[in-house]
Amino acid sequence: MIRHNNPTGLSAMAAFTLFCLPACSARSIEIPKNICDTPVTQGLTAPLLKPAGELSEWHTTGWGEKGRSVCIVSVDRSEALRLRVSWHTDSIDPMKYSSLDNSATGLWEPRRIHHLAESATLGDNGSIATTRCKGKGKWNFTLALKVTRDRKIVHQRKAIDKFMRAYMPATMKTVGCTPP
Template identity: 50%
Template sequence: MNSVRKPSGRWMWLVALSIMLTACAQATPDEQIPASLCGTPVGKRLSEPLLRPLGEVKEWTSAGREVGQSYWCVVSVGKHDALRFNFARHGGPADVTEAASPGDSVTGLQNPRPLRLADGAVAGDDGAIATTRCRDGSGADHFTLALKVTRGKFDADRRVAIERFMRAYMPATVRTLGCLKR
């Protein structure tokens, strides 16, 4: 007669421990990528390349979007800044080409080139700037977003990641602003 041998309690404990450790190791990177950045929902696949290497993600912001016409948000990973956002509501369209010029210390970009997005956009090796119409109750009729990536290797892959991120982030941010109908 064949008998089935039951595994010992120690064996089962080791199997359970290895499964838990594997699950924790795999879950950690996803948990480090936030569901939103600076008040705008983001897809993890879009933000992950810009936040690598991963670590604890924190945000610092100036007065919020409800308070001022212009505000900023800095996203850090670990102990280092990773992304810097500048948001501005203003009258008239912004000249994104001028703002992207390397001589501008706040929004200047490396190797800026036009990006087909919104009413005007430019992307560089280290960030992007876009502007679009967005009328609000205070009299502003345009919104401009500037993104600077402040860590990581600036290469063709990073530029592609910046462009993909901006194509998703800019319209998502505009949707959160509650622009009035024209």
């Protein structure tokens, strides 16, 4: 279950937990079908959120609109995924923002990858992809994913690659970015 920081959801969760404690022998957590307002296959998200726990999501007002936005997915109140989207008029080189010197988006062992967006990088702990958008004037759209849950797990490259190859085009559709 995903909770969006609202008091009614918290009350309902507390009531469910009190009711379930005596009757439930094991806690079953469902991976959300949407991450930061974008549909994504649960099988692609699960490896990035394990071990599973209580999920919650928070994002800045205007998520996906012009400018910069952040969305954080937490597991058991601990940040697991940090997604950043930005709209900008200039093209960027994702490798510049992939450096570990960049505290916001720095990636471990970043490499350029192809067939994800116009330009993209993939690291052991995240990915950055950027593309121009047709019909949006001279706007470029960038999506950065950083896995922040367990900094000791550094070999998530394959799971991140699979996730981003589905999530980037789905997010572009969600925010109205059509590639040229």
